[in-house]
Amino acid sequence: MSNDLLRQSIKRDVKITDSQLDTICSYFEPRTVKKGDFLLSQGKVYKFEGFVLEGCFRVFTIDKKGNEITLYFAVKGWWLMDIDSFMNQTPSDLNIQALEDSKVLLINKSNKELLYDQLPVVEKLFRVMSQKALIAWQRRLIRNHCQTAKERYHHFTETYPEIAAKLTDRQISSYLGITHEFLSKIKRSGIKKE
Amino acid sequence: MSNDLLRQSIKRDVKITDSQLDTICSYFEPRTVKKGDFLLSQGKVYKFEGFVLEGCFRVFTIDKKGNEITLYFAVKGWWLMDIDSFMNQTPSDLNIQALEDSKVLLINKSNKELLYDQLPVVEKLFRVMSQKALIAWQRRLIRNHCQTAKERYHHFTETYPEIAAKLTDRQISSYLGITHEFLSKIKRSGIKKE
DNA sequence: TTCAAAAGTTGAACTTGTTCAACTTTTTTG
DNA sequence: CAAAAAAGTTGAACAAGTTCAACTTTTGAA
Numbered sequence: 001m002s003n004d005l006l007r008q009s010i011k012r013d014v015k016i017t018d019s020q021l022d023t024i025c026s027y028f029e030p031r032t033v034k035k036g037d038f039l040l041s042q043g044k045v046y047k048f049e050g051f052v053l054e055g056c057f058r059v060f061t062i063d064k065k066g067n068e069i070t071l072y073f074a075v076k077g078w079w080l081m082d083i084d085s086f087m088n089q090t091p092s093d094l095n096i097q098a099l100e101d102s103k104v105l106l107i108n109k110s111n112k113e114l115l116y117d118q119l120p121v122v123e124k125l126f127r128v129m130s131q132k133a134l135i136a137w138q139r140r141l142i143r144n145h146c147q148t149a150k151e152r153y154h155h156f157t158e159t160y161p162e163i164a165a166k167l168t169d170r171q172i173s174s175y176l177g178i179t180h181e182f183l184s185k186i187k188r189s190g191i192k193k194e
Numbered sequence: 195m196s197n198d199l200l201r202q203s204i205k206r207d208v209k210i211t212d213s214q215l216d217t218i219c220s221y222f223e224p225r226t227v228k229k230g231d232f233l234l235s236q237g238k239v240y241k242f243e244g245f246v247l248e249g250c251f252r253v254f255t256i257d258k259k260g261n262e263i264t265l266y267f268a269v270k271g272w273w274l275m276d277i278d279s280f281m282n283q284t285p286s287d288l289n290i291q292a293l294e295d296s297k298v299l300l301i302n303k304s305n306k307e308l309l310y311d312q313l314p315v316v317e318k319l320f321r322v323m324s325q326k327a328l329i330a331w332q333r334r335l336i337r338n339h340c341q342t343a344k345e346r347y348h349h350f351t352e353t354y355p356e357i358a359a360k361l362t363d364r365q366i367s368s369y370l371g372i373t374h375e376f377l378s379k380i381k382r383s384g385i386k387k388e
Numbered sequence: 389t390t391c392a393a394a395a396g397t398t399g400a401a402c403t404t405g406t407t408c409a410a411c412t413t414t415t416t417t418g
Numbered sequence: 419c420a421a422a423a424a425a426g427t428t429g430a431a432c433a434a435g436t437t438c439a440a441c442t443t444t445t446g447a448a
Contacts, residue, residue, distance in 0.1 A: 069340060071335070116318070130328055134331065135281075146263060169395075169396065170395070181435095182434085185435090373407080
């Protein structure tokens with residue numbers, strides 16, 4: 001199976017048996033997404049949660065002024081979820097778009113609930129994953145408040161060089177919360193001195 | 195017992211029996227914290243998770259330049275946690291300070307683990323709580339990127355008027371990510387027009 | 389392979405928010 | 419209650435980041 005990556009990823013977060021992994025994996029379906037296609041678009045209800053096997057996705061929202069705000073990027077081994085829409089089955093504020101031809105494993109809401117009921121370890125898994133994600137969001141907010149755009153840019157490209165390499169400057173700037181014009185100026189100033 | 199608030203709060207997130215609630219509550223110990231005292235300070239390992247019964251807390255970090263960044267405030271019914279320090283038992287980056295005389299229920303790490311092992315519903319509870327918190331952090335990041343300081347100030351005071359009423363302007367500004375001088379100017383401009 | 393669309397660059401004027409310093413008001417504490 | 423400390427206000431100069439418009443470069447599709 002092509003589920004090795006998912007199995008490894010789960011084993012990093014919880015102690016789990018192979019048969020439990022089999023059960024979990026049996027609920028996921030593979031799907032390919034072409035470059036530019038949307039797995040979710042703003043206004044729709046999110047019916048799937050996804051685990052990225054290959055490729056790259058961008059999760060973003062568009063505000064009232066029409067600006068794109070990127071929440072995160074997801075490459076191999078990352079999860080794609082709009083917790084709000086999936087949990088409450090309300091229309092999503094988010095768009096999830098493939099930045100290259102990609103492969104994901106998807107699980108729908110009713111299967112996810114079956115899994116939760118059937119295997120308590122799945123509750124633990126998503127509890128641990130959510131708490132780790134929370135830590136990351138808190139740290140990002142702190143960086144947004146205490147670092148300049150330039151520092152944030154370098155932090156991003158140094159922390160995720162493989163992801164940054166796949167992205168356009170516009171996509172990076174929408175993640176950093178700055179205009180692409182200003183990112184261009186940051187890069188120029190970064191070459192000249194320090 | 196004075197555990198009613200905790201029991202109600204848990205019942206809002208998961209289906210649970212009274213005897214399970216009894217078990218959970220039995221692991222929590224009440225504690226009073228005097229105004230100004232710290233439940234946690236930066237550099238220490240966080241040994242407790244807390245549920246606020248009364249009073250008000252501020253969770254914040256101090257960056258290299260000495261600026262305070264407030265992650266959140268917690269009043270009656272809110273949880274106090276430094277997931278990073280508690281989960282990994284590493285020194286905390288956070289301070290948790292009582293802004294008034296307060297009462298909390300505390301649970302330590304080993305009891306929390308006992309609870310997780312004993313009652314799967316506790317895994318579910320914290321999974322649901324963490325996912326709700328994640329949604330809130332994502333929304334806050336979006337607001338930080340697409341709203342001005344003035345809009346964020348009004349959003350905060352309108353969403354949490356009871357909390358805002360307990361806070362100094364310096365505390366609010368450290369939550370909004372602006373200087374207290376600028377908050378003062380926002381308030382003045384808000385009176386004159388709009 | 390060409391040409392249209394998207395991405396990136398640059399500069400000038402502008403807006404938002406910061407810094408610092410001086411001052412006033414409120415709160416706390418001996 | 420008096421003094422000290424903390425909080426809030428104000429202004430002027432400044433820094434960080436935006437906006438808009440013109441331009442160049444790269445990418446992709448017919």
